[in-house]
Amino acid sequence: MKKSLSIFTLLLLMAATVQAQEKKPDWMRWHYLSEEEMYDTSRGMNFVETDPPAGEPRFVAEFEPMQGVMIRYPLGIPTSLVAQLSNNCMVYCIVSSGYQNQAQSSFQGAGVNMDNVTFVNAQTDSYWVRDYGPWYIFEDRNPAIVDNIYNRPRPNDDNISGVFANYWNIPMYGMNLQHTGGNMMEDGRGHGVSDDLVFQENNNNEANVREKMRDYLGIDPYHVTIDPQGDYIAHVDCWGKYLAPDKILIAQLPQSNPRYQYYEEVAEYFENTNCCWGYPYRVYRVQEPGGYTLAPYTNSLILNKTVYVPMGTNNTYNQDAIAVYQEAMPGYEIVGVNGGSAGWENTDALHCRTRGVMDFNMLFVDHRNVLHGEQEWQESIPVVSKFIAYSGANLKQDSLLIYYSIDGGAYQTAQMTATGNPDEYVGYITGYQGGSEIDYYVFGADESGHRYTQPVFADLDPHHFTMEAHQPAGELVITPDTLWFEHNGDEQAFTIENQTNTVVQINAITEEGGYLLPGTPNLPYNLQVGESISVGFLFSFPLKTNRASDDYVSSLIKVQTSVGEKFVTAMISKQGMVNFVYQNEMYFDDPTLVIESSFFNKSVFVPTIRVLSIAEKDTDYLNIETNPTPPFDLEFDGDEAFMSVSLKDFAKGYVQTSIEIETDYGIFEIAVHINEDILSVNELSSEAKLYPNPTTGQFTVEGANVAKVEVYNLVGQKVCEQQGSKVVNINAAEWNKGIYLVNIIEQNGAVVTKKLVVR
Numbered sequence: 001m002k003k004s005l006s007i008f009t010l011l012l013l014m015a016a017t018v019q020a021q022e023k024k025p026d027w028m029r030w031h032y033l034s035e036e037e038m039y040d041t042s043r044g045m046n047f048v049e050t051d052p053p054a055g056e057p058r059f060v061a062e063f064e065p066m067q068g069v070m071i072r073y074p075l076g077i078p079t080s081l082v083a084q085l086s087n088n089c090m091v092y093c094i095v096s097s098g099y100q101n102q103a104q105s106s107f108q109g110a111g112v113n114m115d116n117v118t119f120v121n122a123q124t125d126s127y128w129v130r131d132y133g134p135w136y137i138f139e140d141r142n143p144a145i146v147d148n149i150y151n152r153p154r155p156n157d158d159n160i161s162g163v164f165a166n167y168w169n170i171p172m173y174g175m176n177l178q179h180t181g182g183n184m185m186e187d188g189r190g191h192g193v194s195d196d197l198v199f200q201e202n203n204n205n206e207a208n209v210r211e212k213m214r215d216y217l218g219i220d221p222y223h224v225t226i227d228p229q230g231d232y233i234a235h236v237d238c239w240g241k242y243l244a245p246d247k248i249l250i251a252q253l254p255q256s257n258p259r260y261q262y263y264e265e266v267a268e269y270f271e272n273t274n275c276c277w278g279y280p281y282r283v284y285r286v287q288e289p290g291g292y293t294l295a296p297y298t299n300s301l302i303l304n305k306t307v308y309v310p311m312g313t314n315n316t317y318n319q320d321a322i323a324v325y326q327e328a329m330p331g332y333e334i335v336g337v338n339g340g341s342a343g344w345e346n347t348d349a350l351h352c353r354t355r356g357v358m359d360f361n362m363l364f365v366d367h368r369n370v371l372h373g374e375q376e377w378q379e380s381i382p383v384v385s386k387f388i389a390y391s392g393a394n395l396k397q398d399s400l401l402i403y404y405s406i407d408g409g410a411y412q413t414a415q416m417t418a419t420g421n422p423d424e425y426v427g428y429i430t431g432y433q434g435g436s437e438i439d440y441y442v443f444g445a446d447e448s449g450h451r452y453t454q455p456v457f458a459d460l461d462p463h464h465f466t467m468e469a470h471q472p473a474g475e476l477v478i479t480p481d482t483l484w485f486e487h488n489g490d491e492q493a494f495t496i497e498n499q500t501n502t503v504v505q506i507n508a509i510t511e512e513g514g515y516l517l518p519g520t521p522n523l524p525y526n527l528q529v530g531e532s533i534s535v536g537f538l539f540s541f542p543l544k545t546n547r548a549s550d551d552y553v554s555s556l557i558k559v560q561t562s563v564g565e566k567f568v569t570a571m572i573s574k575q576g577m578v579n580f581v582y583q584n585e586m587y588f589d590d591p592t593l594v595i596e597s598s599f600f601n602k603s604v605f606v607p608t609i610r611v612l613s614i615a616e617k618d619t620d621y622l623n624i625e626t627n628p629t630p631p632f633d634l635e636f637d638g639d640e641a642f643m644s645v646s647l648k649d650f651a652k653g654y655v656q657t658s659i660e661i662e663t664d665y666g667i668f669e670i671a672v673h674i675n676e677d678i679l680s681v682n683e684l685s686s687e688a689k690l691y692p693n694p695t696t697g698q699f700t701v702e703g704a705n706v707a708k709v710e711v712y713n714l715v716g717q718k719v720c721e722q723q724g725s726k727v728v729n730i731n732a733a734e735w736n737k738g739i740y741l742v743n744i745i746e747q748n749g750a751v752v753t754k755k756l757v758v759r
Contacts, residue, residue, distance in 0.1 A: 061188030078340030434470025513555030
């Protein structure tokens with residue numbers, strides 16, 4: 001009986017022990033927790049859930065432009081690395097006010113560029129800023145932060161997202177998921193990767209996790225894999241990393257390692273999964289020796305055009321890792337970084353202890369329908385991309401380009417033009433043959449100085465596709481393939497020749513920009529074999545200018561036929577699009593007339609016209625007053641200038657002059673017409689003279705037989721009468737300006753009437 005009781009008691013003790021072990025937290029999951037934290041199950045004490053963003057969220061990738069990088073002091077990285085980071089971008093150092101002087105002194109001693117250091121005062125519990133730091137997104141075009149419940153019982157760390165939302169004065173959205181930055185990587189185009197820790201920490205409610213990741217971050221699809229490490233941390237950055245939207249780096253262990261098959265399973269998953277550009281991920285493998293040998297190579301930091309790679313303890317593996325990064329990211333600087341006194345771990349290194357801050361003003365080039373593999377034959381192939389200037393600056397319309405190379409030849413460019421859809425532009429790759437191998441990338445720039453390419457590696461690793469084999473039975477030949485228009489009113493033409501073996505129907509000929517008027521034949525038109533027709537276009541834009549330039553707007557003329565589409569490029573001088581609105585003629589029928597005129601800039605492609613001078617051309621017969629006084633600028637559709645013109649002294653019989661407005665886009669001329677009747681004053685007979693005429697004051701009538709002089713205005717009122725003598729002086733200084741009739745009455749009673757102009 002005693003034996004039975006002892007066994008029963010032992011069983012009870014064992015059950016109690018097992019129950020106690022089940023209740024005890026698995027401390028190895030919690031990323032270096034303290035003894036107290038091991039038993040603390042609280043999470044997100046200050047977390048506030050909100051509705052998701054009302055706009056469209058875009059979770060920015062690590063390899064996109066960054067304005068800065070976040071670290072925490074006391075540091076988890078060497079001060080020598082802080083110095084390197086400070087020469088790349090702004091370093092945002094989270095530090096309590098009590099530690100700031102110490103941090104500043106330490107940084108200065110290490111040669112940190114203090115102009116690129118900003119201290120943000122806040123309490124923290126640890127230096128793993130990657131895990132608890134803000135998740136930066138764009139909501140439509142505006143920066144915002146998404147906060148989650150940090151999966152550690154560290155309230156100060158968990159508050160940092162709110163600290164930076166206040167610092168930047170941007171919205172923060174509360175996503176009610178336990179998560180951590182080390183277990184999240186994204187491609188900036190809606191694809192994301194975590195391992196299944198995210199499901200485990202959220203009650204294995206997979207549907208809820210996926211819904212929130214989509215609504216708050218725009219992540220869909222969300223690739224949730226196994227954790228190939230099988231270690232305590234279960235963070236994706238310990239074994240994998242996005243290097244580009246179509247490139248993923250995954251660690252590889254020796255085949256003898258028990259975890260080898262799990263790493264291969266994850267690698268195989270991505271090798272057979274399409275990236276956001278429609279083809280399987282390009283998977284790069286970085287070798288790790290396994291075991292306790294330090295090799296934290298995937299735990300790197302991408303910061304603009306530099307990759308900082310934590311180095312391990314085996315130099316051969318170190319150099320191989322750097323070579324893999326160099327192969328995968330051509331054009332980037334790959335920098336190996338030793339851990340210093342803080343040291344690295346295989347499950348905790350450089351990436352865990354830093355976090356990039358996206359450039360709030362970046363230019364985003366989003367060409368989604370990437371051409372890859374073999375393409376079906378067509379005469380030209382469209383490339384469509386969105387360009388989003390988060391700075392709010394205008395895009396440089398002449399700097400939205402496709403760069404492409406055919407069969408390894410030199411790169412050519414194709415201008416992209418708006419499609420009419422928001423932010424969307426299209427350009428065309430042409431000139432290839434059947435079977436051609438084509439490399440290309442898309443480039444954009446905006447007025448704020450931001451530039452970007454897709455792929456970011458440009459010609460060092462461009463997009464690539466092959467055009468299918470094509471053996472045309474002759475072709476429709478259009479020459480030339482480019483028309484150049486310098487000035488408004490220019491006419492240019494191209495020829496369409498049917499070199500096929502069948503009748504070709506021309507259905508439509510259109511020009512996309514709206515700058516040209518077509519002189520096409522009546523369409524549809526059946527072009528017989530061997531026949532050619534000429535198609536003309538007139539540059540018809542509501543403007544005047546006489547200055548040419550090599551600065552052009554590209555427009556596409558599309559010829560739609562029964563054998564496909566053909567394209568002719570129209571290069572239209574921007575200077576030919578100067579729309580300088582002004583009164584180009586003036587008429588004076590009254591010498592006292594004052595003509596008020598205005599002019600302004602209506603040029604879509606010329607935001608500013610500078611007026612250099614306004615003057616009468618070659619003559620001096622006009623009074624010209626301007627407001628403002630040249631030189632001055634006329635902004636597009638905003639400013640207006642004024643001009644007042646009147647007549648002054650002029651020569652007898654002169655009937656026309658002109659005014660020239662000189663600008664930095666050419667000279668604009670106003671024709672001035674003066675009624676001959678107010679200019680001409682008949683000569684007196686030899687017996688009498690009238691001078692000066694016109695006059696501004698006194699005038700004289702001189703003659704041997706003058707008996708009397710009478711002066712009338714044009715309405716018949718006598719304004720002056722004076723008895724004659726050989727010299728009659730009359731003061732007209734107080735008279736109104738205008739034309740007067742002067743009757744010179746001679747001794748014999750004869751009357752000669754002359755016109756007098758008073759100024």
